[in-house]
Amino acid sequence: xxxxxxxxxxxxxxxxxxxxxxxxxxxxxxxxxxxxxxxxxxxxxxxxxxxxxxxxxxxxxxxxxxxxxxxxxxxxxxxxxxxxxxxxxxxxxxxxxxxxxxxxxxxxxxxxxxxxxxxxxxxxxxxxxxxxxxxxxxxx
Amino acid sequence: xxxxxxxxxxxxxxxxxxxxxxxxxxxxxxxxxxxxxxxxxxxxxxxxxxxxxxxxxxxxxxxxxxxxxxxxxxxxxxxxxxxxxxxxxxxxxxxxxxxxxxxxxxxxxxxxxxxxxxxxxxxxxxxxxxxxxxxxxxxxxxxxxxxxxxxxxxxxxxxxxxxxxxxxxxxxxxxxxxxxxxxxxxxxxxxxxxxxxxxxxxxxxxxxxxxxxxxxxxxxxxxxxxxxxxxxxxxxxxxxxxxxxxxxxxxxxxxxxxxxxxxxxxxxxxxxxxxxxxxxxxxxxxxxxxxxxx
Amino acid sequence: xxxxxxxxxxxxxxxxxxxxxxxxxxxxxxxxxxxxxxxxxxxxxxxxxxxxxxxxxxxxxxxxxxxxxxxxxxxxxxxxxxxxxxxxxxxxxxxxxxxxxxxxxxxxxxxxxxxxxxxxxxxxxxxxxxxxxxxxxxxxxxxxxxxxxxxxxxxxxxxxxxxxxxxxxxxxxxxxxxxxxxxxxxxxxxxxxxxxxxxxxxxxxxxxxxxxxxxxxxxxxxxxxxxx
Numbered sequence: 001x002x003x004x005x006x007x008x009x010x011x012x013x014x015x016x017x018x019x020x021x022x023x024x025x026x027x028x029x030x031x032x033x034x035x036x037x038x039x040x041x042x043x044x045x046x047x048x049x050x051x052x053x054x055x056x057x058x059x060x061x062x063x064x065x066x067x068x069x070x071x072x073x074x075x076x077x078x079x080x081x082x083x084x085x086x087x088x089x090x091x092x093x094x095x096x097x098x099x100x101x102x103x104x105x106x107x108x109x110x111x112x113x114x115x116x117x118x119x120x121x122x123x124x125x126x127x128x129x130x131x132x133x134x135x136x137x138x139x140x
Numbered sequence: 141x142x143x144x145x146x147x148x149x150x151x152x153x154x155x156x157x158x159x160x161x162x163x164x165x166x167x168x169x170x171x172x173x174x175x176x177x178x179x180x181x182x183x184x185x186x187x188x189x190x191x192x193x194x195x196x197x198x199x200x201x202x203x204x205x206x207x208x209x210x211x212x213x214x215x216x217x218x219x220x221x222x223x224x225x226x227x228x229x230x231x232x233x234x235x236x237x238x239x240x241x242x243x244x245x246x247x248x249x250x251x252x253x254x255x256x257x258x259x260x261x262x263x264x265x266x267x268x269x270x271x272x273x274x275x276x277x278x279x280x281x282x283x284x285x286x287x288x289x290x291x292x293x294x295x296x297x298x299x300x301x302x303x304x305x306x307x308x309x310x311x312x313x314x315x316x317x318x319x320x321x322x323x324x325x326x327x328x329x330x331x332x333x334x335x336x337x338x339x340x341x342x343x344x345x346x347x348x349x350x351x352x353x354x355x356x357x358x359x360x361x362x363x364x365x366x367x368x369x370x371x372x373x374x375x376x377x378x379x380x381x382x383x384x385x386x387x388x389x390x391x392x393x394x395x396x397x398x399x400x401x402x403x404x405x406x407x408x409x410x411x412x413x414x415x416x417x418x419x420x421x422x423x424x425x426x427x428x429x430x431x432x433x434x
Numbered sequence: 435x436x437x438x439x440x441x442x443x444x445x446x447x448x449x450x451x452x453x454x455x456x457x458x459x460x461x462x463x464x465x466x467x468x469x470x471x472x473x474x475x476x477x478x479x480x481x482x483x484x485x486x487x488x489x490x491x492x493x494x495x496x497x498x499x500x501x502x503x504x505x506x507x508x509x510x511x512x513x514x515x516x517x518x519x520x521x522x523x524x525x526x527x528x529x530x531x532x533x534x535x536x537x538x539x540x541x542x543x544x545x546x547x548x549x550x551x552x553x554x555x556x557x558x559x560x561x562x563x564x565x566x567x568x569x570x571x572x573x574x575x576x577x578x579x580x581x582x583x584x585x586x587x588x589x590x591x592x593x594x595x596x597x598x599x600x601x602x603x604x605x606x607x608x609x610x611x612x613x614x615x616x617x618x619x620x621x622x623x624x625x626x627x628x629x630x631x632x633x634x635x636x637x638x639x640x641x642x643x644x645x646x647x648x649x650x651x652x653x654x655x656x657x658x659x660x661x662x
Contacts, residue, residue, distance in 0.1 A: 014335050019417060021355065051316040054309055056171055058338040062355050111413055192518050212441055212521045220519040226512040230455065242447060243520060279516075 009052040020055050024063035029072055032083055033093055043073060043081040070096055142204055144168045144290050144322035145189055150198035152184055159184050159346045162198070166339060168289075169319040173333030173354075174326035175424055176343035182326035183222065185343065186292045189324070190220040203290055216244070219283035222294035226275075229268040233261060233278050237285070244286040252285035258307050273304045284311050291315065293325040297332055305329070312336060334358070334420040344428065361418045361426075362397040366390050368410040381430045393418065393426050444522050445530040452503075452534035459499040460542060466492040467546040475553045482559075490570070493546060494602045497578040500538035501585045501598070528586070528652055535582060547571050562621040565629050566612055572640035573608050577601035579644035583651030612636075
């Protein structure tokens with residue numbers, strides 16, 4: 001019976017505004033992307049991760065479910081969860097990342113009160129040229 | 141899957157307070173957090189589960205056995221610690237550890253030694269000399285070291301300094317490893333419940349307002365900051381728990397969030413500036429202020 | 435109360451705990467009792483009076499210490515919740531308390547009773563003192579049983595102190611009343627040990643009443659609905 005830290009621990013913060021399960025999803029995704037955890041490698045059991053990271057089992061379950069839906073991990077009934085072996089995994093992760101940023105950008109635009117047309121305008125402007133050229137800056 | 145405990149129609153009356161008609165149960169291997177103001181009935185509930193108090197009516201079953209009929213067998217596998225529990229002042233912690241060890245065959249001396257170090261307690265010290273925090277930790281140590289199947293903890297981190305609280309949460313997290321072990325704990329530190337609980341049970345005025353999966357429960361609540369002239373009438377909008385207005389800005393606290401609700405609110409002319417999840421503490425205060433409807 | 439499955443190992447442990455916690459008071463009582471016996475044995479007027487007064491005080495203390503240190507202290511210092519969280523039923527707890535109390539009281543009591551009988555019979559003191567002394571000792575037991583049952587039933591410290599001291603002080607009028615009986619007044623200064631029917635029935639009533647009080651209060655206690 002070991003009491004030392006197992007390498008199943010994730011670094012979660014209760015004061016972070018991101019929900020706990022999301023932090024788990026993000027950290028595991030980052031680890032997979034970075035190669036900490038290789039394709040086919042077994043994930044820590046839900047309980048082990050929960051105990052080591054000091055969160056409820058249900059939160060880890062939810063995170064694993066979301067990771068499974070995103071294709072980052074694969075859960076085999078009765079055998080546990082493994083990092084997905086899919087060769088398109090990195091592309092899927094990047095797609096998910098893009099979707100996240102897009103949602104965040106749209107949220108930010110909403111808070112600014114931009115209309116859909118204004119949003120598209122801004123996007124086109126950015127695609128057209130580097131950031132130092134802003135429309136407010138009228139020096140030729 | 142077996143149940144850790146099951147209460148059906150449990151009622152207990154005191155002179156100024158009554159726990160009414162509680163239907164609550166929990167499967168094994170989970171952590172339940174009890175939330176409620178002082179006097180809501182959390183301690184009474186825990187005392188009924190532990191056999192320290194008898195229900196006036198209803199059935200109580202703990203670890204598959206009827207209480208209080210089989211309380212001896214249940215208490216063999218039960219850990220119980222409350223805020224106002226005291227140990228014997230004139231005796232040392234070591235004496236208590238030996239006393240408990242003589243009673244429970246599952247006592248793990250190695251783990252007890254580990255906890256002594258982690259909790260920074262001196263076994264040879266008399267309990268009279270312990271500070272509040274040390275006393276709480278000593279009581280928890282005596283419970284944790286025998287690895288009971290069900291732990292009932294009343295305010296395990298209340299009144300502890302941040303370091304002690306961290307140590308207790310670590311010991312509590314260790315219980316999670318075993319899928320046959322369960323915990324029920326009440327706490328004013330809603331952050332502890334938010335972090336560690338699988339299920340949140342909300343007690344108010346002796347009644348069980350809600351007992352739900354933590355993630356679902358937290359997902360249901362949102363704090364909206366909107367702009368617009370219209371204010372929802374709580375009677376017509378049961379999903380809205382609280383409304384605050386300052387000029388053109390209105391803050392809504394929603395107890396049943398959904399995209400469809402957002403659309404309806406927008407339909408009334410409100411512009412939704414932000415929708416943020418709420419902490420359990422905010423949800424708790426909002427619910428109590430809203431008159432106890434969760 | 436149907437379950438007659440008593441948790442004997444636990445009861446033994448709880449009694450041992452109470453015994454351990456009682457040691458210093460026990461020593462003080464026995465010491466005081468020995469001093470009292472010496473004073474009584476001297477058989478002079480003042481030493482007899484002083485000695486018997488001291489003896490009664492020591493017996494009362496033995497009774498009160500055993501009740502207060504285990505029962506009342508446990509309630510006041512909230513250790514009751516800890517004990518009830520152990521694998522015991524309320525009946526186990528009651529029996530352990532009863533056994534612990536009886537042992538911590540009866541040990542000094544019986545020692546002093548034996549010592550008193552020995553001192554009366556073996557010294558120049560008139561043996562006729564024996565029946566009266568036995569009635570006094572019998573009253574102490576009755577007062578003890580009463581105080582014990584009050585302590586089990588009532589949490590208020592005030593009532594407990596009243597019960598203990600009040601019942602013990604009744605020994606004074608008892609001695610005076612007994613002194614009026616011809617069987618006592620005629621024989622107390624002689625070496626005749628005479629009991630007579632009145633005295634015998636007093637002793638029997640004291641014994642039976644003590645037992646009855648303890649049993650009834652125990653039965654009522656176990657039907658209590660919560661512990662704290």
